[in-house]
Amino acid sequence: MAASARLPRHGRLDLGAALSNHPDMRDSVRVRVSRDLCGGARPDFGGPAxxxxxxxxxxxxxxxxxxxxxxxxxxxxxxxxxxxxxxxxxxxxxxxxxxxxxxPGPRPAMVLMHGxxxxxxxxxxxxxxxxxxxxxxxxxxxxxxxxxxxxxxxxxxxxxxxxxxxxxxxxxxxxxxxxxxxxxxxxACMGVSWGGAMGALFVGIERRLAAAALVVGHGGPVSHSTGPDGFKHIARVPCARRVAWIQAMAPIEPIRFVGHANAPLLLQNGTLDRLIPVADAAELHAAAPQPKTSLWYTAGHNLNQQAVADRHAWLVETMGIDPM
Incomplete structure (x- = not known):
């Protein structure tokens, strides 16, 4: 498939390749602590929820x-x-x-979350x-x-x-x-972009899902706003307000919850996505538990038709929609 970059059959992400431009980051839910949360580094999320x-x-x-x-x-x-x-x-x-x-019913069903x-x-x-x-x-x-x-x-x-x-x-x-x-x-559930991040939190709570597709998702609002590529999103927020927001939001950061998922997960991201940096997405792929399918595409935030086809085929297999 020339349009997409598939991972090995076991679905695990090659973090060494995906994070080659970010040597300061690790394949762990727990990330580096900044002495000054106004300085741009992510806080320590404290491990899994x-x-x-x-x-x-x-x-x-x-x-x-x-x-x-x-x-x-x-x-x-x-x-x-x-x-x-x-x-x-x-x-x-x-x-x-x-x-x-x-x-005729009963039919498969989906919950969708927008971005x-x-x-x-x-x-x-x-x-x-x-x-x-x-x-x-x-x-x-x-x-x-x-x-x-x-x-x-x-x-x-x-x-x-x-x-x-x-x-x-x-x-x-x-x-x-x-x-x-x-x-x-x-x-099943499917979330796109911010909805994909919220989907990562949702799957760690909801136990009745047959499958979940996290499309161009990331680790959560704090991860996305305090990483090496994302600090610009909150740079204009006054320091005290920023620190209070991070302290309030970090305990409910989606990347802390995704490991509790009890349904098969599909994670799809683009290597050319200017809105969700590869490093942000790769952390979510790494934190997601098995069984998971991690797929990367040479594409931007909207991905491409190959991603649509791959997602449809995966949903056919996991929750029984009709084949395309």
Whole structure:
């Protein structure tokens, strides 16, 4: 495959090659500690998440969903609907469900998580594609989309919203499992870019997934904002505020949680990606547990058609969508 760079069959990333331009970094979840968090080095995330860390994302599974659905369109057997349901941390989770209504059930299903900037509607093409191949697809809006305003505020609100998002994604699984057209044993998740990073956190919490695809993902907001290539993202934030934000967010950094995943993982990244440096992505690939498939492509942030084909084939195998 000329368009992509595959790894050996065991799926492990060649970190020596991937990090050849970053000799100061290690293939470990625990990274170097900076004496001055305003200096640009990543903090020590403290190793894999503990049971106490994971308890932050507990919610009342018996709480009513208060599900609302409004059909927007039906075309070629695919129905698109607006959806809303109660968030465990208050308010309504909003999003869209795309379903193959003429196909006999129960069907495989997927939860989609968008990137930054983005929203559930931005995932429409991806959702419709998988619905055409037999999956019921639910894409939700992140809390920052629902409230409006800046994506990040570099306050404690960022931490609260990241915790809320993971609870909302768990409730999205509840929604899919409540549908008579969904096979509860064939639910996958897919996150793109920031959504891929959040997917890495989600798979460390949610135990009911059959598979998870982390597409152009990275280790998390702190990793992405404090590494050798990423410090520019928070350079203008005043030092005291920056340190407080890092201290609040580091305990819930996705790279600390991905090792708890209990479903097969697909990780796809591009070696020419200007938004997600190879080193950031490689740390996530290294932290992900087996069984995993790590794929690299000579491509930018949008990857390429080979990545789309590889992902589809992997989803056919792991959660049973129709072959392309």
């Amino acid at each position: 503990t049971a106490e860390d994971r308890d932050l994302f507990r919610y009342d599974v018996n709480a009513p969903l208060n599900l609302r659905k409004t059909v927007e369109s039906t075309n070629a057997g695919v129905e698109v609907s607006r959806i809303a349901f109660s968030s465990p941390d208050g308010g309504l989770v909003t999003g869209r469900v795309t379903a193959p209504v003429t196909r 930054i900037p983005g929203n559930a509607r931005a995932m429409t093409d991806i959702a419709q594609n998988y619905a055409r191949y037999g999956a019921v697809v639910l894409a939700i809006n992140a809390p920052f989309v629902r409230r409006g305003g800046p994506v990040r505020r570099f306050t404690a609100q960022d931490r609260a919203e990241q915790i809320q998002l993971i609870k909302d994604l768990q409730r999205a699984v509840d929604v899919l499992r409540s549908r008579p057209d969904v096979d509860p044993d064939r639910i």
